[in-house]
Amino acid sequence: RKRQFESGNDLPYIIITGDEWQRLSICESKVVADDFIIRPWLSCELKWRVKAGFLAISQVGYIKQMIYHDPESKALNRSGLKKSLREEINRLGRKKAWLSLAVLDFSQRDWMEVSQGVENISKLKKMLLRFLGGSLRNYDLLGQLETERICIISGDCDYNCLTGLINRLQLAVKSFVAGSQFKDVEVSLCGLSRSFIIDSTFGDSEKCFEHLWNWIASIEQLPEGIESSAVCLDKNGISPL
DSSP states (O other): HHHHHHOOOOOOOEEEOOOOOHHHHEEEEOOSSSEEEESSSSHHHHHHHHHHHHHHHHHHHHHHHHHHHHHHTTTTTTHHHHHHHHHHHHHHHHHTTEEEEEEEEOOOOOOOHHHHHHHHHHHHHHHHHHHHHHSTTEEEEEEEEETSHHHHHHHTOOHHHHHHHHHHHHHHHHHHHSTTTTSSOOOEEEEEEEEEEEEEEEHHHHHHHHHHHHHHHOOOOOOOSSSEEEEETTTTTTEEO
C-alpha cells in the first residue's frame, strides 16, 4: 500500500483478520488498513464487510472521475494527466519500455478563433475530445491542458507506433468535422510528439515525471505540422537516443 500511495496508484481496500487476543494490538497499531474482523466470525459477516469494501472503492472511483476528468469533454484534466503520467512512468520504467506523448492543437488556432469565435472553437474542441475518446484504443489516454491543448499518452508505444497513432488521429479529426456542424471549417492538428524510452530504477520515477511534466509546461509555440522524434527519459532528464 505504501508503494502504491507513493506512485499515485489507486489503493486497495484492506481488511485485517485476527484472533481475539490480537484485538487490542490491531486497534492500537498504526497499520494502514480500512477495517478488521476477529475470529470466530460468520461467513455472512465476512461477506458483508467485503461488500462494504467494494462499495467504498466504487464510491471513491466515482469521485475520482469527477476530480480527474472534464465533465463536458470527459477528457483527463490537469490533475488526471499528472496522475496518469506518474502511473505510466512507474509502470514502464521498471521494464525500460516506451511511452509516447503528444501535445497537439488546431493548426492556425488563432485565426480560427478570430473567424469562428473563441467560444465556438472551444466548443468544437470539447466535442472533438469526446469523439476521440471513443476512437482511441483502450490503453491510450486523452487529456486537455489548461491552454486547451490536447495531450495524448500511449504506453508501450514506440516511434513507429506513435507515427501510426498520429495518422489515425488526423483521419479521425477529418471524419468528425465532416459529420459535424463545423464541416465548413478547415481543421487539422499540429504539435509536438515524442517517444520516450523510460530508463528509471526504483525511486527515480518521480524525477522522471518531473522532467516530463516540465517539458510539457515549457512548450510555447507549436510547429505548423506535427514534429515527432524518439528520445530517452531518465533521472537526469530528456536526452537524444
